[in-house]
Amino acid sequence: MTLWEVDIYPAPGERDLIGSALSVQSADMGLGQLAVSAARGFLVEGNLDQSQVDRLSKELLTDLAVETPLVGQVGDAHLSRHPAGIAIDSQLTQLVYVLPKPGVTDPVAESTLRAIADFGFDAKAVVTLRKYWLPQLDPARLELLCKKLLANESIERVIVGPLTIDTISIGSSTPFQLVHAPIRDLSDEQLVKLSKDNTLSLTLVEMQTIQQHFRDLGREPTDAELESVAQTWSEHCSHKTLAGMVRYRDENGERVFKSMLKETIFAATQQLRKSWGDSDWCVSVFRDNAGIVTFSDDYHVAFKVETHNRPSAIEPYGGANTGVGGVIRDTLGTGLGAKPLCNTDVFCFADPSTPVEELPPGVLHPRRIMRGVVAGVRDYGNRMGIPTVNGALYFDRRYVGNPLVFCGNVGLVPKDKAFKETQPGDLIVAMGGRTGRDGIHGATFSSVELTSQSEKVSGGAVQIGNAITEKMVLDVLLRARDEELFTAVTDCGAGGFSSAVGEMGADIGAEVWLDRCPLKYDGLTYTEVWISEAQERMVLSVPEEKWPQLEALCKSEDVEATVIGRFTPTGRLKLKYAEHEVADIAMEFLHEGRPKVERLATYQPAAVEPVSLPAIDHNQVLTALLGELNIASKEWVIRQYDHEVQAGSVIKPLTGAQNDGPSDAAVIRPVLGLRKGLVIANGMNPKLGDLDTYDMAAASIDEAVRNCVAVGADPSKIAILDNFCWGYTDRPETLGSLTRAAIACQDVALALGTPFISGKDSLNNEYSYFDSEGKRVTISIPPTLLISAMAQVDDVAKCVTMDFKEAGNLIYQVGLTKAELAGSHLELVTGTKIGGNWPKLDLAIAGKIYAAVHAAIQKGYVRACHDISEGGLAVAIAEMAFAGDLGAHVRLADVPLDDTITDPALRMATALYSESCTRFVLEVPADKQGSLEELLAGVPFAALGRVMPAKRVSFAAPGGALAIDHDLGTLKRAWQQPLAW
Secondary structure (H helix, E strand, O other): OOOEEEEEEOOOOOOOOOHHHHHHHHHHHHOOOOOOOEEEEEEEEEOOOHHHHHHHHHHHHEEEEHHHHHHHEEHHHHOOOOOOOOOOOOOEEEEEEEEEEEOOOOOHHHHHHHHHHHHOEEEEEEEEEEEEEEEOOHHHHHHHHHHHHHOOOEEEEEEEEEOOOEEEOOOOOOOOOEEOOOOOOOOOOOHHHHHHHHOOOOOOOHHHHHHHHHHHHOOEEEEHHHHHHHHHHHHHHHHHOOEEEEEEEEEOOEEEOOOOHHHHHHHHHHHHHHHHHHHHHHHEOOOOOOEEEOOOOOOOEEEEEEEHHHHHHHHHHHHHHHHHHHHHHHHHHHOOOEEEEEEEEEEEEEEOOOHHHOOOOOOOOOOHHHHHHHHHHHHHHHHOOOOOEEEEEEEHHHHOOEEEEEEEEEEEEEEEEEEOOOOOEEEEEEEOOOEOOOOOHHHHHHOOEEEEHHHHHHHOOOOOOOOOHHHHHHHHHHHHHHHOOOOEEEEEEOOHHHHHHHHHHOOEEEEHHHHHHHHHOOOOOOHHHHOOEEEEEEEEOOOOOHHHHHHHHHHHHOEEEEEEEEOOOOOEEEEEEOOEEEEEEEHHHHHOOOOEEEEEEEEOOOOOOOOOOOOOOOHHHHHHHHHOOOOOOHHHOOOOOOOOOOEEEEOOOOOOOOOOEOOOEEEEEOOOOOEEEEEEEEOOHHHHOOHHHHHHHHHHHHHHHHHHHHOOOOOOOOOEEEEOOOOOOOHHHHHHHHHHHHHHHHHHHHHHHOEEEEEEEEOOEEEEEEEOOOOOOEOOOOOEEEEEEEEEEOOOOOOEEEEOOOOOOOOEEEEEEEOOOOOOHHHHHHHHOOOOOOOOOOHHHHHHHHHHHHHHOOOOOOOOEOOOOOOOHHHHHHHHHHHHHOEEEEHHHHHEEEOOOOOOHHHHHHHHHOOOOOOEEEEEEEEHHHHHHOOOOOOOOOEEEEEOOOOEEEEEOOOEEEEEEEHHHHHHHHHHHOOOO
């Protein structure tokens, strides 16, 4: 065996893109502008000679048009010197290698190993590497650079100087050893320690319940049994807080929930479905991996949004990458398999310009997190050929230790394939990727807070994805679905096989043969095999007589499929390794044995403070608002995503004359032969959560719905999803804020007729560290609720976009503007706490406004429509103007305002910047004015001005003087500049 190194440098005259990017990022993060030269490369181990490696370097590994390879055996002196003929600063003398840690998934290396086999060469292992030449740095600065930029210590290792390793093969067979977890005689303190030390994330009461269960059995649990319970009972998998007993108290009194989620969000959907009777358009809700609603004569559509926060905080690229892969598998594992149509993603970060010295210890820089998350989502979706059509970015300093990564997917499922049912006697088949140590304790790790040590102690919880493997699995599984080769399927996500098999066999029983599971490398214990969250795996329930046909199909497409067990009607989960039984648990205890704990929840909304309006230069405020990170253009992110693949895109994430205006929602055609479309949108307002989480939740639903309506969606058929991301809910006040938001979800869903069809929660999003004085500091995220909406349009040709279309058309506002400046973006850009009221959704009028706007769009009265949200009317008008490359003149005296506002300055600020709910700006041809106003009778509206040919935006104060007068170029530059990376 020989270990070869192949370094790949830019060819003479070509830019060093890796080195240049590192230099820029180093300056961005305050580490100084460094001169850097870089290369990528491979380590290849096998029975290979020099000529074979030379051939591989030139024909497989290198693009000779722009790159130059350098080949040698590891340790050769010439590999430590920068290759001759490539210009390099004489001061670049510090050599640094970065390689994946042993066992970390390396998709490029896996593909390379398969390609080498196609050459007929005998390679045993391949690893990718990055190689940097740096100036000599002092040890402290070099360590900082390595940790902050060059590598991520949770998944990568740094080697300073020449490589001295002699092998890259990992894993070796080890003798079987059955391990028990002595628990029966432990004290309460020891039970807590056992849970913490083993990342079980179980409470004392839960540990005591397990202890008593095995005392009753008269034996100790095996490690696999204890881990199975931990995975199944984890917050991530069982949602025990939202589904638990809660005694809730607020200013209105006390309310007791036996199951908070079922009695709020679930209850709303059930009540709506009951009221619809035969017109019910929900198909499957809160019972499968994704929610399903009706779509056409032949198809239903499925929708799911997941969170992948903790892994993304530790390894942004891998965390986001596998977040996308996981949610795609959710829809793929819904019913008998839904074809993924499109992705949606929403991210929450701290300010990317945060100085390095202000970061808590152990935290990656927000800019690095943001770049890694965006790249992870980009690569997975693009490589699978699934368009990313909708999303959002939110910024708040409190996301510094816990970035939030929401990944969603919409799928199309034939009507007769919407349900599944595991059958007794079916084989358990694992399909797709192999199992490794990546993702160990992912579910339980995602159920606890992060600390400054999480990157080191929980690195194994991070998975690395391989989109090409998942694409192959997707194609094979959909063919197998159509050929009816299985009776049930689910994805192998959180908890690995333990959750997938445990859930599929919950009502039957299962026997699993762990020694038959395909592994990435030797040396895994039976428990690691059982709980690993290695990616790209699906679990199928396959009738024995169908197995030969399925096996042949998988082999024909080079997708690995293996029988790993059988669903047995015993009511028990039995795990075997070779001839050894390593677990035997009653399914009833696994799924119903978790103790019911009543939690106290209390809440007191913020007090309404007197209004204190600062002096405002409205011209400056408008440009400041457009440049505020939550409002500014997200084009840098959007342009990295393919939103055209599959050819169904109708309204894209960016729109307008130059295709760079912010769309309210995406519209796609799932079936290209039909004009019927799907609308995908979202709503979120974390800042309002600081004032009242009820109003925050209501405003978030309203925003998601009005985004759909703004492009032409039918408001009577909008399905919504909830994703709660909260802090530590063992505190009564934190749980109270979450419960209050859930109550709002119930109230608003019932009032608007928008059923929740699926959801997900991610709790305990807090980051703890010790400051320089040894004091424990905890940063909790703001209460964050993402509402994702999926609506429908009968004819995509009737949809509208937000950009102004023609000079001379009238500008209308629909909806009432109230003095609701508390929690607004005006407060952010002025640095002033304005006080007063905050946005509150008026349920009595909201539905009527949606219906009226929808009717106006359907009748062709509307050329452009935009919702009024962050920044208020001023921002909405500016966005419509520069998106359409047309000007606008607006009369503030005509804005439909709450009559109780008497102060002139407050009236003007309210008209311009209030973020009141349920408001739209419409562009209307003059000849449609009468028809439109007749249609809008019964809801607040007013004509405000006109679209102008001159490329300026102006707002006239009630006296006629211009409060704002800007050219489009200035406004657009202010909007585009902050994230123009």
